[in-house]
Structure formats: C-alpha cells, structure tokens
Amino acid sequence: MNGRNGRNETNDSPLANPKPALWKWKNPYLGFVLFGLLLSTLPLFSSSGLMKSSTLNYIGNVLVYAVAALGLNLLLGYAGLISLGTAGFMGLGSYIAAYIAKDMGMSFWAALTAAVLIPTLVGLLIGLISLRIEGIYLAIATLCVSEILLKSFEQADSITGGMQGKSVSYPVLFGHALNRSSTYVLLVVVLTLVMMLTHSLVNGQKGRALHAMRGSEVAAQAMGVNLLQYRLIAFSLATAYSALSGVLYVFFIKFSYPSVWNLNLSLYVLAAVVIGGLRSIYGTIVGTLVVWAVPDLILKNLPIVGKINGLPYIFNGILIIVVVMFAPQGISGLWQRALPFKGKKKEKEAE
Amino acid sequence: MVDPLMDLSLDPETTTHTLAKGEALRVERLSISFGGLKAVDDLSFAVKKREIFGLIGPNGAGKTTVFNCITQFYRPDEGNVFFRTWKDGSDSVINLVGQPVHSIIGLGLVRTFQNVEVIKELSLLENVLIGAHIDFKATIFEQAFKLPRARREERVFQRKAEEALAFLGIADRKDLPAGGQPYGVLKKVELARTLMANPRLIILDEPAAGLNDSETQDLASTIYQIRDAYNCTILLVEHDMRLVMGVCDRICAISFGKFLACDVPEEIKRNKLVQEAYLGEEEA
C-alpha cells in the first residue's frame, strides 16, 4: 500500500506549464496554408534555373507518397490497425484514373471521383476482415489483397496495359491543360487540403473514437464506440488516401507500371510513417522526405557516395535503422523532446 | 429491513420481465462459465434507484465477471439483466442480455474499469470528451470540414467536459496528456468520462484500487456528490472494506460466483456466511 502511495505522490507536483506555447500555431490551419504556399513556390525556382528541373519531380513524388503516408498514419497511428496494402490501393487508384481519363476520355474530376471511391469500397471489405484477423495476421492479410491487385494489374492487359504499363497526359482542369509545374501546384493544393482535413478529423469526435479504439478497445466499447463501424471508417479512410495518392501519381508521373506497386512500396510508406512519428502530420511529411527524397536529392549529389551504384540506398537504409534505434518515437518525437525541458523531465519520471 | 426483492430472488421459478417500482437494475439468475468453471452461478440481486450498492467477495469471487455480464462484455450463459432506461422522456425496462456492447452506454449505463482504461496520448479533456461520443450528431464530413454543427457540438461538449473535470477538482490539468498523470487523477478522469454520458447507473470497478488513504476518503465523498448532483444509481465493486461499508446503502456478497447475502452493511458484517468466505480466504 505504501509503495502505491509513494508512486502516486512523486509526480504530483502542480503542473503549471501547459502545452509549450512555442511552435504551436494559434490557428493550425494557417500553418498548413503557409506550408502549402511555400511548397507551391518551388516551380518558380525550377523555371528560373535556381533549382534543377528534376528536383521538382522528386519533390512532387514525395508529396504524392505523403498523401498515402498520411492515410496509413491515420490507420496505424490513430486506429492502431496495420496495413501492408497501401501499394495495391495506390495502384488501383492510378489505373482506374488512367483508364477513365484516357480510354473513356472523361474529365479529371470523374476520374478522381471514381478512382477514389472504388478502392474505398474494397477498403471497406478489409475493414470487415479486420474484425476477425488481428496484428501480424492482419498485416499479411492486407498484403494478400495488395498482391491480388498487383497480379491483376499484370494480367488485365486491356485495362492496365499489363507489363507495358499505362500512360496518361497531365490533367485538364476547367478547360486548361496543365503542364508539369501546374500539376505540381495541384499536388500541393491537394496535399494541403488533405493535411487540413486530417487535422480537423483527428481532433474531433471521430478522431477521439479512433484513439480510444487503439488505446483501449474495452473503454471504447463502453463509451459507445462501435468497433466495426470505426474499423470500417479507418480502413476506408486509409484506402481513400492511398487511392488519391495513386491518382496524383499517375497524373504527375504520367505512367503507371505494375512493378511500382509491390510490397516494397507499402513497406516504405510504413517506414515513412514510423520514422516521421505516429500521429504527427508534419512528421509524416518529414518521414516521407527521409525515405524518398534523401537518397535522390541529397545522397546522389554527394561527391563520392553519389557516384557509386547503390551507395545512396545503403546510406538511406542505415539512416532509417539509426533513426529507429535512437528515436523510437520518430522524428516528431525527437522534436517534442527538444522543446523546452518538458518532455525530458516527463520521461525520467515515467521511469 | 425487509427487502421484498430478496423473496423474489430466492424463488428460482420466478422471472419477471419488468422491474418492481423503485428498482434501477435487476440481475436475475445469472450464470456464466469459462471452460467448465462456473464463474458466476445462478446469481440474482436488485439495485434500487439512487442507491449506492456494493458488490463484495473474496478474490476470484467473480465480481468483475458480473460487471462484464451486465455491460455485455461477456454474454452470460443464462439469466437476465433488467435495466430501467429512459427513452423519449419516459421510463422503460429493457433486458440488457443480448444488446451490443457499444449500445449499453446509450441506455444510460456507464462503467469504469479495474485498471484505468484511459488513452495515454490524449489530454485529460479529450479523454473525458470520449464519454460524450454517442451524443455527437455531426457526420464525418461535417467534422472534417468543420461545418457549423460540428463546431457547435465540439464547443458544447467541451464546456460540459470542463464542468465534469471541475466537479472532480482536476480542471487545472485538462490540457495535459493522460500518460504520466498520477493514478488518482486518471481514476478521476474515468469518473468524469462516465459523467459525460448523463448516466442512470454508474458501475465502478474497484474505484479505490491504487489510491492512498486520503484519496480514498476523497472518493467516498465524491461518490455521494455524484449520486446527488447527477441523480443516478451507483453500483460498485471494491476491496477496501472501509470504503464499502462506509459508503454503500446495501451490499451483495458473493463467493465463487454464488450468492451469499444481500443486506445493509451492518448485517453483512455480522453474516456468518460472509465471514466464513473471507476467513477461508485468509486461512488459505
């Protein structure tokens, strides 16, 4: 009894300091908008020659993957459910969008809507499965769905172009045919919107219910959270994000090949989420940068490292391992700990 | 004090599908077994409105199992649980057995857990807001786009949650993450969370476990306050005999899932069967 009492009183000090005010936006949406505005200035640098033209492609690529990573973060970080099906759904989104925009000649909006809705319906099925299958089995089950999709991409030549892949042109918006720079701006706009929506979603009632589902299933149920409903919500959201990411991919890169949508892609998205930090929106973006942009933008341009085949990937692999070993809470965790004294003290007390 | 319910519960053939006047909850001939072991065996008792009712028994007596059967975390093998709920402004009696777990709170029955089940990553305020989950009416789109209804609801329930936290005296910590808070505070957060649901009946599973003496004292008065301020019935399982004997109006004692006695605290203390059950435990 005494031991218990002791524990209770140790950190009972009056906690006068609320959340660290530093780095907290009074209106978080302002931060997102500013972030988006900053990103959308990049084509200017590119066209004025201050930045290599290919750099814009790499960054655009990162933005595309960031959308999928945000979806996986929603699933894994908030709902505590794991999926290795990200790549399959991205692929599905990209092929549907390409098929509708190119073969059926319909508008960008129609392609976008269908390419997000159809995979989301498939995602609902996985939500149903997740009630029966858990943990590592669920991860492999989602991989199973992804592999079924991948094999179908390879085989259904008439729709997907098979191994030769599928190509589309830049989207046409309101009668304007976009070019590379304006498509890039479109990516930025979509990503910013997705970040804002994600932010308000996770900080509202639905987000709290997802939190509860992860933190304590029994408490969630006792508080009236219908687990089936929220698993479906979590999976359909993650799938919708993946599919949206696939749509952006195909319209920005203008190609979709089966070989892109394999297990490794799903694993890299997962790596981006964990490295960036669970439940952190900016962290996810940073994680995506680490996984995709660091090897291509930084390591490949280093004097010696970049010249040897494969070395950038080795470095990036090691970087990922080191980040995980020394910052298990991800980069956002590091960031929070670096903030004025609060985090460190807490941690010591916890031990 | 003669309890008319006792007679009913002792007669094995009687099953009423309503509650007697003044009853809030009646557990009737409840049985559940796990792998051949009867965890709860033909248990019956009734809780009156605005009563603070205790369920006691030696370790492994099946108290928490009873709670889990009432709140439908476990499906009882046999028996009924009748509960007076309010729908459309008027009282109605419903059999909880067979209801989905997540619908129980909507009927006005909320519970806490033996090991506090709060979400470490959320702030205290957000944890309490989970208690209002079922009262939010805004759709997922309204919430994602922060449309007026979603904002209004968020504002209203946030104020309510702050009130609940203030009621329990921990309003100053509302923005701190639950992870790292002392056990006593977390217990209060769980209590505040139950208050958000406008409960008819609150089930407390060992509310004093892990609390020190002064906190336990505190808890006793808090339980009274909750009952009076929120006008509800309280059913609790507790090991701390002083708390149970002090705070409860009536107590039901069970051992190995079987009914021993149900009476006012003084009578329970004197009851031979109850004494034997506890002594037996001490000898072993």
Place this chain on the structure above:
Amino acid sequence: MFFEWVFKFEDVFKESIFEYEKNAMGASGAFALERGGIVSNELGTVLQLFMRSLETGSVYALAALGIIVIYRTSNLMHFAQGSLGMFNTFVVTYVFLSFRLPLWASTLCGIAAAIGMGFLVDFLIIRHTKKVSPLAKQIITLGLIMVFLGLAPMLFGVDPLSLPRFLQSGDFNFGIASISHNAVLNISLGLVLMGILFYVLQKTKMGLAVRTTASNEPVARLMGVPTRRVTLAAWALAGVLGCLSGVMIAPTTTVTTSLMDAVQVNALFGCVLGGFQTFYGPVLGAYIIGVGRNFLVYYVSSIWGEQIMYLLILIFLIFRPNGLIGKKFVKKV
C-alpha cells in the same frame, strides 16, 4: 531519362522493360510447367504437377522457415529475408562466375557469407533494439532491405547474372511423368534440411534453448538460457535458409535484386497460413501454397490462378484467424 525516376528502386540496376518482364514472370511463376516431355495421361499430369509443386514449395518453405525462426526468437517479422537471400545468391553467383569455382563450392561460400551477414545484422542492430517498440523494430527490417538493395549492385554490378542448376541434365522417368534430377535434388535438399532442423529443435539441448527463447525470452534468459547466442544463431540460420532458397530459384530466372520478391511474399503467406505459433506450421503452409498455386494455374486459369490462391488464403484466414496450427487467444477485460 523519364524511366530513371519512375522506377525509383529499379533504376539501380537499369534493366530494360523486357528483362524486367522476363524476370518477373520467371520469379513469380517459379518452376512453371514445361509442357511437353512425357505426359501421357491425367494421372501423369497430376503427378508431374505435384512434383514440380514440391520443388516450388521447398523454396517457399525454406524462406518461410527463416522468417518464422526470426519471428520466434527476435519477435520480428523478417521482411528482409528475401533481400538477404537475394544478396547471398549474388555472392554465390559472383563467386561462381568470377572465380570459376564449382557450384557447390560457390554455394558454400554463399552460406558462409549468409552466416557472416546474419551475425552482423544481429550483432550490430538487433541486439541493441531491446527497448525499441515492436513496430519500430519492424522498420529496421525495411532499412535492411534498402541496405541489401544497395549492396548488391554496388558489389556485383547492375547487370543481371545467371546461375545454372546443380545438375544440368537428366530426368527420372516414371512412364507417365518425369522429373529432372535437379528438381529431385532440390526437393530432397529442402526436406532433409528441414528434417535435420526439426530434429535439432525437438530433440537436442540446443533446440530446447531455441524453443524456450521462442516461448518467453526474458524468462529463458533468467533461467540461464544463452538467449543472445540463440538469437545470433537464428539470424545466421535465416541467412543460410534464404541463401539456399535463392540458389534454388535462381536458375529459373536471372539473378537481379528482385530475384526473391515473389518468394518473400509467398513465404509470408505460408507463415500466416500455417500460423506463427509453431515452427512447422509455416513450412506446411508454404508447401500448400506451392502445390495449390501450381494446380490452380494449370487447371483453373493461367491468368487468375495465383489471385485465386491468395483469395483462398484470405478466406481461410477469416475462418481461422490464427492459421492452420494456430491457437486462439482469449482476451481478458
């Protein structure tokens, strides 16, 4: 120019679309049926299919065994099993082509490299991850994949290599069906190896140490089981198993960084099909997938056969969420 960054990870080895296609088909359609030969009747076809499937199954089973050994001893889903195997197969191929050693000697070199790699991974990384959360630990295997995907082209160049079979020619004829000597070798190698492993696991003191570590690492350590050595050995073993499965599958395709992709995926499916609670479950699952896949592809649809197989696995999991041999856990409130 454009392709270079479309194929973000493939660009390392700059293979043409054609080669990619051949490779992907080869790797996923492991030991695809060579029609012709002496297939005279239905029974013969079935027999022939079955034997080929056993060969495919052996490859998957060896990889699956590597995954489950790591899963049980390090509590980690070994996503890098395939990449590790791919790297060591590159070692074998490189030694075979550059030093003109016989294939068996090259394979021994590969095994030595696999053991070394396994030690290195455990010694440098896994050992230091006691405090890392299970999920974050998982990401380490992704880091490993990247490292191996980079190491292979750095050390062995970007051109696809080819590795011959152990036994170049020769068939056993049963009148109604035939099987190559090499296939028999592969099947028996797989079976003998697994036989030895299971014997060691079940009957020896060393096996007991592994099993105790697998069931509860902290308790095993307290009881004086050298869990560190067990884990070290497990990583070496997984490396060897990966290398052997790589060497078995290499002759059916070319040796590239995507050599083991299909094997990795199927081995994972084998693990869930068999369940993670036993060592033999995943092996069983892997053989079932090998057999099921080939029969579905041959009898049902050459296009949709594989997808049907995966769909069946999914449906099976819904009814038995813990796999074939798995036990059910009861959650406590």
